[in-house]
Amino acid sequence: MKKMLGLAVAALLLAPVAANAQEAPKGFNACKACHKVEAGKHGVGPSLAGVFGTKAGTNYPEFKYSDAHKASGLTWDEANLSKYLADPKGTIPGNKMVFAGIKNPDDLKAVVAYVKGLKK
Numbered sequence: 357m358k359k360m361l362g363l364a365v366a367a368l369l370l371a372p373v374a375a376n377a378q379e380a381p382k383g384f385n386a387c388k389a390c391h392k393v394e395a396g397k398h399g400v401g402p403s404l405a406g407v408f409g410t411k412a413g414t415n416y417p418e419f420k421y422s423d424a425h426k427a428s429g430l431t432w433d434e435a436n437l438s439k440y441l442a443d444p445k446g447t448i449p450g451n452k453m454v455f456a457g458i459k460n461p462d463d464l465k466a467v468v469a470y471v472k473g474l475k476k
């Protein structure tokens with residue numbers, strides 16, 4: 357019984373780590389230079405943990421999002437995220453994410469699904 361309890365506790369402790377341990381699709385390699393998937397860890401871009409479902413520029417108040425980004429009013433659902441990641445400049449003119457966009461539709465789908473699964 358004691359042993360089982362220990363295992364249950366170990367499983368609980370490991371769970372938050374496992375949540376973001378899903379393998380990143382190859383399309384995400386292009387993002388890694390600027391984004392981390394660990395909660396609260398920022399690089400050139402904000403951490404992507406927990407971003408799905410939030411309003412642009414609100415996920416991490418301590419990160420300096422551009423005014424254009426915050427003013428976009430976009431909520432990161434699948435449709436908006438797909439649009440933005442395919443064409444960041446065209447979707448939010450003046451935002452500071454210097455990235456051309458994912459052109460391959462399969463890569464785009466895989467990256468959106470991956471970002472959706474990143475929890476804080």
Ligand code: HEC
Pocket residue numbers: 383384386387388389390391400401402404407411412413414415416420421422423424425426432441450451452453454455458467471
């Ligand atoms: C050259 C650096 C760079 C690259 C490469 C890059 N990003 Fe970004 N990203 C940023 C910056 C900077 C911002 C903040 C934009 C702003 O405030 O105008 C951002 C913003 C975002 C946001 C919105 C965050 C929020 O909280 O509103 C998402 C989602 C995102 N990036 C996903 C990605 C994904 C997925 C990739 C790869 C396909 C990627 N980015 C590639 C720098 C980058």
